Amino acid sequence: MTQHDADAFEAVPRPVVSRANVYPASFELATHRHRRGQLLYASRGTVAVTTPFGAWIAPPERAVWIPGGTPHSVRMIGAVNTNSVYLETMVIGTLGEACRVLSVSPLLRALLVEAAAVPREYDPAGRDGLLMSLVVAEIARAPTVPLALPLPTHATLSARCARFFERPTVTEAIDGWAEDLSMHRRSFTRLFRRETGMSFAQWRQQACLLSALPRLAAGESVTAIALDLGYESATSFSTMFRRALGVPPSMHRSPYPSASP
Template sequence: MIVKYDPVAFEAVPRPVVSRGHEYPASFEMATHQHRRGQLLYAAAGTVAVTTPEGAWIAPPERAVWIPGGTPHSVRMVGSVSTRSVYIEQSASTALGEHCRVLAVAPLLRALLVAAVDVPREYDQDGRDGLLMSLVVEEIARAPTIPLALPLPTYAPLAARCAAFLEQPRMSETIDDWAADLGMHRRRFTRLFRRETGTSFAQWRQQACLLVALPRLAAGESVTTVALDLGYESSTSFSTMFRRVLGKSPSHYRP
């Protein structure tokens, strides 16, 4: 199911920070949209995938996606998802940055996001509710960035090759494979890839596999099945990479 974005609910509220929560069924999708305010999208349960013209971001449990105001984006829910979002005016969000990123959600920030949903839209800015909303913004600004982003190229042939890889990612694919597919010499390909994505092919390939793996794990697939499908020699080698990047084992993200 895909729905369109309705800006009426919060864009015109005369407060610098507003919050709302939603419950979504599995595979629910929000069509590409944008809003004037910046958004912190937090899935209290389930996993969300955010896609923009610049890349893709995955937020499993204990993570959230910061989406700056004016950024076109679509959202896909992996499994049943319960979201808690805050929408922040630009004047109050300058410290949060102008680029999408995935943030770690510490226990304090999680409690604040859950509590913020119950705050009235037109709350007393000088009272407790105003202090709570101000603290939400402060804690978001302090939250560490987690490497769960996948930059996407704009060069059409390379973008198409990246899209094909995301449909069926394999760690066994090499620079030489991709260079041959695009009719390029290896050196030209590596220069183009880094210029278009800001990262090396090996780093991008690993990150793509990680972002594909997270929704599958969240859906309940076994670590071994996911690892072998992605072309890892064993679940052990996959788990080692996973812990190195995210600090936790793949099984942590299974229901």
């Protein structure tokens, strides 16, 4: 299927349903929600999911878990092919009630691609039913990776964070933000941590990291990205990247990084 409206899947009498979509570069899905929980996986391209609570970016070896009922918008970075599965509450298990990014193993990737070809009302006792059960089992064991950016609910601070995420730089200082919000530095730091659960420096670094991922996936050079984000050199950027994700940025320029850093 190529229609982005998933409402037709809500009434299918199966605990797990799947579908594939193809989107052009820079396509955006307006804010919407599904009754079922959704695992959104892009086998090609990168997806950026935004909710009232934060932003999550998933390159091809990652997927975003979106709990049922969560309002979310999706922005495509590059041309995107998605393979989504929608899960009823009875099979969600430990996936939880908060969005998160999951690592997609080669096995889970193959299962998600295969599941998209399964008929809506498949035989639960047949091969298709076994396939869907295995999809759920592999999703349940997929590890979470730190690719989230919490967004504040405080209106003025939220707007300031959104502007920063459009063009993040590691050189922006906390004093400038406090001045923008007409706050003393100490009051600003307390507000920022209360609203995001992170220090300003941690949040700024995470914003730069998430901004870099789709650019790496698009083939941009590490040096160009590092300098654009305000790092003094590609080495300093790579050190931050490896510390945060356990691998150098060059590993995110191909769909399947090798196991060793």
